[in-house]
Amino acid sequence: MKPLLDIEDLRVTFPGRSGPIQAVRGVSLKLGRERLGIVGESGSGKSQTGRAIMGLTPPQATVTAKKMMFNDIDLLTASPKQRRSLRGKQMAMILQDPKYSLNPVMTIGRQIIETLKTHEKVSRAEARDRALAMLEAVQIREPKRVFDLHPHEVSGGMGQRAMIAMMLVAGPELLIADEPTSALDVTVQLEVLAILDRLVADRGMGLLFISHDLRLVSTFCDRVIVMYAGKIVEELASADLANAQHPYTRGLLNSLPRIGQDRHPLPVLDRKPEWAL
Amino acid sequence: MTAALEVKALGVEYHGHKALDNVSVSVARGESFGLVGESGSGKSTLLRAVAGLAPVSAGSIAIDGKALRQGKRDRAFYREVQMVFQDPYGSLHPRQTIDRALLEPLAIHGFDNTENRIVRALEEVGLGKGFRFRYPHQLSGGQRQRVAIARALIVEPSIVLLDEPTSALDASVQAEILNLLEQTRKARKLTFVMVSHDLAVVNHMCERLAIMQGGHVVETLPATALADHAFKADYTKKLFEASDGFTRREQA
Amino acid sequence: MSDMISPTPLSWREWLMTERPGSRTQARLGRTYTTWLRFCENKLALLGLLILLLLLLTAAFADLLAPYSPYIGNLKDERLLAPSALHWFGTDDQGRDILSRVIYGSRLTLFVVILVAIIAAPVGLLIGTVSGYAGGWIDAVLMRITDIFLAFPKLVLALAFVAALGPGIENAVLAIAITSWPPYARIARAETMTFRNADYISAVQLMGASPMRIVLRHIMPLCMPSLIVRVTLDMAGIILTAAGLGFLGLGAQPPLPEWGAMIASGRRFILDQWWVAAAPGAAILIVSLGFNLLGDGLRDALDPKEEGR
Numbered sequence: 001m002k003p004l005l006d007i008e009d010l011r012v013t014f015p016g017r018s019g020p021i022q023a024v025r026g027v028s029l030k031l032g033r034e035r036l037g038i039v040g041e042s043g044s045g046k047s048q049t050g051r052a053i054m055g056l057t058p059p060q061a062t063v064t065a066k067k068m069m070f071n072d073i074d075l076l077t078a079s080p081k082q083r084r085s086l087r088g089k090q091m092a093m094i095l096q097d098p099k100y101s102l103n104p105v106m107t108i109g110r111q112i113i114e115t116l117k118t119h120e121k122v123s124r125a126e127a128r129d130r131a132l133a134m135l136e137a138v139q140i141r142e143p144k145r146v147f148d149l150h151p152h153e154v155s156g157g158m159g160q161r162a163m164i165a166m167m168l169v170a171g172p173e174l175l176i177a178d179e180p181t182s183a184l185d186v187t188v189q190l191e192v193l194a195i196l197d198r199l200v201a202d203r204g205m206g207l208l209f210i211s212h213d214l215r216l217v218s219t220f221c222d223r224v225i226v227m228y229a230g231k232i233v234e235e236l237a238s239a240d241l242a243n244a245q246h247p248y249t250r251g252l253l254n255s256l257p258r259i260g261q262d263r264h265p266l267p268v269l270d271r272k273p274e275w276a277l
Numbered sequence: 278m279t280a281a282l283e284v285k286a287l288g289v290e291y292h293g294h295k296a297l298d299n300v301s302v303s304v305a306r307g308e309s310f311g312l313v314g315e316s317g318s319g320k321s322t323l324l325r326a327v328a329g330l331a332p333v334s335a336g337s338i339a340i341d342g343k344a345l346r347q348g349k350r351d352r353a354f355y356r357e358v359q360m361v362f363q364d365p366y367g368s369l370h371p372r373q374t375i376d377r378a379l380l381e382p383l384a385i386h387g388f389d390n391t392e393n394r395i396v397r398a399l400e401e402v403g404l405g406k407g408f409r410f411r412y413p414h415q416l417s418g419g420q421r422q423r424v425a426i427a428r429a430l431i432v433e434p435s436i437v438l439l440d441e442p443t444s445a446l447d448a449s450v451q452a453e454i455l456n457l458l459e460q461t462r463k464a465r466k467l468t469f470v471m472v473s474h475d476l477a478v479v480n481h482m483c484e485r486l487a488i489m490q491g492g493h494v495v496e497t498l499p500a501t502a503l504a505d506h507a508f509k510a511d512y513t514k515k516l517f518e519a520s521d522g523f524t525r526r527e528q529a
Numbered sequence: 530m531s532d533m534i535s536p537t538p539l540s541w542r543e544w545l546m547t548e549r550p551g552s553r554t555q556a557r558l559g560r561t562y563t564t565w566l567r568f569c570e571n572k573l574a575l576l577g578l579l580i581l582l583l584l585l586l587t588a589a590f591a592d593l594l595a596p597y598s599p600y601i602g603n604l605k606d607e608r609l610l611a612p613s614a615l616h617w618f619g620t621d622d623q624g625r626d627i628l629s630r631v632i633y634g635s636r637l638t639l640f641v642v643i644l645v646a647i648i649a650a651p652v653g654l655l656i657g658t659v660s661g662y663a664g665g666w667i668d669a670v671l672m673r674i675t676d677i678f679l680a681f682p683k684l685v686l687a688l689a690f691v692a693a694l695g696p697g698i699e700n701a702v703l704a705i706a707i708t709s710w711p712p713y714a715r716i717a718r719a720e721t722m723t724f725r726n727a728d729y730i731s732a733v734q735l736m737g738a739s740p741m742r743i744v745l746r747h748i749m750p751l752c753m754p755s756l757i758v759r760v761t762l763d764m765a766g767i768i769l770t771a772a773g774l775g776f777l778g779l780g781a782q783p784p785l786p787e788w789g790a791m792i793a794s795g796r797r798f799i800l801d802q803w804w805v806a807a808a809p810g811a812a813i814l815i816v817s818l819g820f821n822l823l824g825d826g827l828r829d830a831l832d833p834k835e836e837g838r
Binding site for chain 3: 329407
Binding site: 041042156185186187188189190193194197212213214215216218219220251252255256257258259260263264265266267268269271 | 315316418447448449450451452453455456459460474475476477478480481482503504515516517519520521522523524525
């Protein structure tokens with residue numbers, strides 16, 4: 001089967017004081033209609049990978065790749081206009097904190113309708129209906145009330161649900177979620193993930209889940225990619241995480257405290273310079 | 278034996294909103310005590326109230342059996358009780374070198390032999406002399422948190438309040454900081470009160486813990502109770518399950 | 530970031546830019562040097578600095594630079610001469626060489642500017658930081674006082690003070706200083722409010738530091754950059770106010786070669802003998818421009834957001 005997303009040798013380079021700095025150094029991945037997790041620590045290039053796919057790389061940086069295909073569209077040669085129409089319509093992105101990614105002076109309902117109207121010619125009544133249906137789909141109990149609220153009037157979990165509703169309303173095939181639940185409390189986190197999980201499964205979307213939380217990603221995704229210093233160090237099925245080969249993945253797993261395990265002191269990751277080669 | 282920290286029926290109000298309501302906690306000398314909860318549970322407020330950074334509206338706080346007068350903390354208190362903050366990027370003065378940050382508490386409390394103390398404090402937290410005259414922006418998050426720990430320990434306190442000391446750090450760095458904290462606690466026989474949203478971290482670090490929700494203590498448990506599933510409150514169960522990661526419920 | 534100690538002796542630049550300074554002085558110098566590098570990226574700011582250095586040198590060596598006395602002129606046959614090889618900027622109605630007067634006038638300008646900065650900036654800084662940190666009624670009282678001063682136009686208030694104190698350059702300085710601290714207090718207060726709840730201030734509180742120590746040693750240094758920038762940008766305004774007072778006859782008294790007063794006396798002949806007013810006017814313009822350019826450059830160089838780049 002043809003993958004939804006096919007990337008080969010992706011590189012993102014930022015200009016630096018002492019020469020260019022590569023944040024992403026040759027990432028290759030294929031994503032079908034599945035849940036793929038990208039795990040890494042700060043500075044591993046995981047977020048820049050997601051942004052490069054979305055076409056949201058900061059203007060001072062340059063993106064190069066041998067291949068960057070989304071369905072049948074070549075993202076490398078696509079015009080900015082083409083990419084804009086792709087965003088939201090066919091690929092969407094959820095960011096970490098709904099507080100910063102929702103427009104504070106527009107009601108939640110209007111923001112969802114705006115997104116829909118950018119991509120489809122719909123009547124006002126239909127747009128409203130679809131927005132309300134979407135709010136219901138993300139399990140907001142009183143969609144009509146939340147529709148007219150501003151982002152600051154809702155909790156973090158509710159805001160992130162509204163964000164998901166906004167991103168999915170135009171029916172994208174690919175969803176990139178960059179730390180979508182890191183700003184949320186643990187129990188809320190799981191509720192939001194359950195909603196995301198169901199929607200992705202029901203609509204047959206491809207999901208790229210970017211997170212620092214190895215445990216969360218491994219329980220949520222089908223496959224996991226582990227990144228270190230801008231490169232993929234290991235790729236494996238979530239079920240096989242316990243048998244990870246790369247010392248970095250193993251070290252990362254081991255360094256987490258776990259309930260019921262008495263390990264004092266905790267094993268510490270011994271970073272080897274050759275991992276970054 | 279008198280408790281190192283005794284909080285009785287404590288209430289904290291911010292603009293009419295009760296952040297803490299009738300909270301009682303007792304921490305024995307040399308013990309490591311955890312406070313677990315989600316945002317708005319009041320766990321950080323409790324810590325800040327003890328440190329004198331939150332407006333106490335009811336109840337009492339006692340250190341080593343001596344009750345603290347409302348809102349008043351003297352220098353002796355701050356030699357006994359120190360705090361490490363959550364955000365290592367925000368807890369160090371951006372325009373002061375590490376040296377200044379460590380010298381300041383020594384100057385305030387009139388310590389002698391400051392040179393040696395600063396060098397020793399840096400060594401204790403695993404930062405060499407090379408870090409002494411750097412500015413915070415030249416350090417990584419983990420290194421900053423080490424400096425914050427050194428700053429808290431340099432006045433030789435007996436009680437250290439830890440407000441989510443590792444939640445802003447990467448997992449591998451978290452392990453290093455947790456190990457450092459444990460090691461200093463052992464070496465200096467410190468009493469820890471540690472706040473975290475991560476049940477596993479508190480379970481690892483503490484002997485007893487209190488689960489907090491909505492400004493109340495839901496349940497106080499020995500840490501071993503978690504592994505044995507010996508908890509009663511539903512909320513504790515929910516947190517416990519959440520700490521295991523995501524579980525996919527098969528759809529019918 | 531190599532951890533190895535290099536065998537060759539470090540160059541000055543390397544010593545300043547090192548990631549691991551060995552002493553307090555080295556750390557401070559290194560920081561100053563990076564700020565300086567950032568400042569140097571702005572060519573216009575360097576021009577501003579150059580102008581002010583020239584002003585300083587002119588003031589310092591006025592005795593050597595001025596070809597004639599600034600006070601004694603040749604009333605008999607050198608009144609209102611046009612610019613020439615003998616008198617580059619011409620002469621005024623008293624037969625005095627205008628170039629010499631402009632050169633000596635730089636001393637007065639510097640005197641005014643520096644004194645006002647020394648008086649107004651610390652007063653504003655202290656009031657603003659105390660007000661912002663203390664909050665409550667202290668804040669309310671201090672800010673209402675500030676509001677009262679802000680409610681009057683600066684020049685009108687300065688006029689009132691000079692009228693009460695009597696004309697003269699010292700009183701003009703005092704009047705300008707009294708009227709220029711409120712904006713500084715406002716800035717310092719606003720900055721303080723953003724810092725006062727930061728964890729690093731809580732951390733000093735938890736060390737048992739007294740409020741005065743926190744304000745003086747931890748909050749004031751944070752307010753300094755924006756204040757320095759603001760003062761530099763205001764310098765132009767101060768010069769103009771001083772000139773304005775001089776022009777109205779309430780600042781420097783004759784025969785002092787104050788630039789504003791010189792323009793005032795040249796006003797009478799501005800149509801026929803334009804050079805009498807033009808030279809001091811140009812001097813005011815250039816020095817104001819210098820301060821403005823410098824201020825803009827400092828704003829970029831001292832911006833804490835640029836920290837660590």
